[in-house]
Amino acid sequence: MIKSLLIANRGEIACRIIRTARRMGVKTIAVYSEADANALHVRMADEAYLLGPAPASDSYLRAGRILKIAKEAGAEAIHPGYGFLSENADFAELTQDAGMIFVGPPPSAIRAMGLKDKAKELMSEAGVPVVPGYHGSNQNAELLKRKAYEIGYPVLIKAVAGGGGKGMRLVEKALQFDEALTAAKREAKAAFGNDDVLIEKFIDSPRHIEMQIFGDAKGNVVHLFERDCSLQRRHQKVIEEAPAPGMTAAVRKAMGKAACDAAKAVGYQGAGTVEFIVDGSQGLREDGFWFMEMNTRLQVEHPVTEMVTGRDLVEWQLRVASGEKLPLMQDALSLSGHAVEARVYAEDPSNGFLPSTGRLIALGWPDDAAVRIDSGVEEGDVISPHYDPMIAKVIVHGETRREAMTALERALKGSTLAGTSNNIAFLASLVADREFLAENFDTGLIDRNIEALTARPVPSDSVIASGVAALMALDEPADAKGGPWAAKDAFQVHGTREMDMGFSLDGETVSRRVRFDRNGLSVMDEDDQWQRPDTRLRVLKAGRVVYVFDEGVSTVFAPLAHRDVEDGGGDSSADGSIRVPMHGRIIAVTVSEGDVVEKGDMLFSVEAMKMEHAVIAPKDGVVQGLAIAVDQQVGDGDSAMRIASSDT
Known part of the structure; x- marks a missing residue:
């Protein structure tokens, strides 16, 4: 068994790994950026070492620096968590070359599943159903547009190296294709350094159902059943649950077999998730699901699987990485009850879900044995603009789905959070939504009901x-x-x-x-x-x-x-000033000094918290005092430009 473990990550997942490692008697080694010097994962670990400045590129993405620290600290293994370097095949390979264990799949499996187009070709060869589409290497814009026409609208443009909805655009009409392609490629290039895309048929009434799989070095592969992650916003998961509503034994068997076949096709070891897009228009069917992608790491939503199976997936990861066989085979695995998870973020649902930063003046959760809180922060900690703004995951278990949803709503309403904007009220409204409770939902439910779900409750x-x-x-x-x-x-x-x-x-x-x-x-x-x-x-x-x-x-x-008076959020003040709505990086400026614009025209885009936000002109006028440029780092409320009346 591994005796010492470096966690090459931060926040909630680093804290979650430390808890299991500590229970197993494994020494934990944390790394941190200057912004995280006093972070919870640093306080929890046995040892902690500085990586560098706050930006991830100068800290958590510095593979060489992490490996050097791991060697000097005597780490036997490195756990990458999720995000950052978790699906970086080169980092996995360098870890092994340095004589340490990478707690994850072989580099070859990461590479095989790293590009969506190649992965789908491989899955098709392995007999795993894939969505109809174009996955070729030719990126000529006219060819891509022609392929979209041949596939038939609506289609999805997806970054081949993507994930989390970045570099993805839904195109419902041919007239929208050019603009959507440009935006998808720009976002993909910024996020992954690769602007190649694929085109796929958009599935009507889609549901997102994924299978948790596990493999060991002895060739054994099992699945730990499914999770339904259909409640999404901007292709980002919001609520996850297990088992999937409406799942039958026959469909679970077929989907589980497909997931295990996918894992075996790449010699998979460790924890992974095979994601399927499902046609929910006529209920779940054995012939109604298709492979989307495989995440070669532990997922954010893994706690719901742990709660319905009673298994610690991080413990499984450490045991498999140590060379042990899987703790249980397929026949010994079973489901118990229903679990659901909600992600609490520092964001403002009533203002386009803009990320929020600041000190957590108050942070408290219900004292309930049925409620599990996975968090990387405590009261008094600061939500930084440099990283994902997730505050916590609230996970509950019940005997039935309705019982679990009621318990989650109660847990959310019993929470205390102040200091940043947050989405707790939005989440509570979502889990009480009639369609959702009636199991009549798909990935578009939030978008269809966004105004009602994000309406701020009127104070009593x-x-x-x-x-x-x-x-x-x-x-x-x-x-x-x-x-x-x-x-x-x-x-x-x-x-x-x-x-x-x-x-x-x-x-x-x-x-x-x-x-x-x-x-x-x-x-x-x-x-x-x-x-x-x-x-x-x-x-x-x-x-x-x-x-x-x-x-x-x-x-x-x-x-x-x-009173704290602000004139931000991209709105116009009395003199036409346009301000940056959040901390971030300018990724596009679509106007120049002196340009004449109309109300609704796009002015610029800023990237923050892994999302792209567009700012539009609030009125007709002329651009004056342009103060921003592409790649410029900006702060919340910084002056961007002024829209002056055309007659001044």
Whole structure:
């Protein structure tokens, strides 16, 4: 068995690997960037070593530096986690050449599955069903357009070296093809250094179902059943569950065999996932699924498989990497109950899911034995603009699917998170969605219902009363008129006192009538009813700001004098200023100084948190004061340009 392990990763997955390694008595060695010097995975590991500056290219992607540290620290093995170098065949090979164990598949298997077009050719030869499409090496734009026409619209353009939806575009009409191809190639080049694409038939009512497979060095391959990952946004998974709703024994057997055949075709060892696109229009069928890709690593959503099988997949990885045979063969594996996972991110669903950064002022999860939290941060930690903004994975198990979904909704609403925008309310709405609960869903469910799902819940009257009461308790000096801050308790000379109070509520100025009497403070609601603070709600004061938590949603209150006024998000201020909506890198500028633009025209794109965000013109006008360029690193709120009226 491996005795010492270097984890070539960060955040949640590094912490998750450390927990299992510690239980198995394996020494853990962490690596970190300057931005992660105080990160949780660094605090948890037995040893930790600095890689370099914050950008991943200067730290977590420095294969040579990681290998040097591993040798000096005496690591017997390297676990790459997911992302970064996890599917880098050269890194796997260099690790082995240095005399260490790579906790993952052989480099040859990573290479075989690394390019989607070649992988699909290989799978077709192995008898695994693949989606109709063009997977050739000729990248001539006219040829690709002709192939799309031959396949029949709608089609998907996909980066051959891609993953996570990057370099992918849905094209429904021939008129959209040229623009979609250009965007897909640009995104693929930026993300993977390879702008080659393939064209595939788009499956109607698609579901995304994947099989967890495991192989050992003795030629054994098993599957640990399926996960349904159909709830996606921008091709990024949001909710994952196991088993897949509507799965039958016959379809599971056929899909499991196809997944194992795929693994055997490349001599696979360790943990991997074979992903299938499934036609859900007529229910799951033995002839209704097709190979999409194979992820040659541990998946983010692996905990749901662990919860329905009772197996620790990281332990399996370490045992197989140590040369042991698989702990269990296929006949000994079984499913128990239902598990579901939700990914909590620092992002703003009501503002296009823009990533959010900052210090986690509050972070708390329900104390429930049925709830598992996998996280790489704790209260007080900082969400950096340099890496993926995932805060945690909330995973629950139930005897039935409905029980698991109810438990997940309860867990989300019982969470406490403040300091950054987050998607907890969005996730809670999603798992309570009628279509989803009725098992009537596909990969387009979120997009079809995006407005309802992302609508920010309106703060209740009791939340507002609780927030106002907390504001009153701030040590604010009285104004010249003896305003609301002058009242510090319920005692009033004349028995009752009322006043109008203005304050900031989630960044918007509002006003409420406030009354003090012998029973304390109450606030008039919009129905002219007096509401008192709800002592059951959690209230947190952070400096001059008050947070009130209710069912997973934090409402932010502040005195008007301390309101944080922003003019960002790509919107136009009164003078037409356009600002950068987030920290990131400018990847495209589609206008020049003096250009005349119309409302809705694209101005520029910024890449942040592994996603591309376009900023469009809010009005007609002329571009002036252009202050950005391609490849420039920019900050949230930086000036990009100004759209001046054409008659000025």
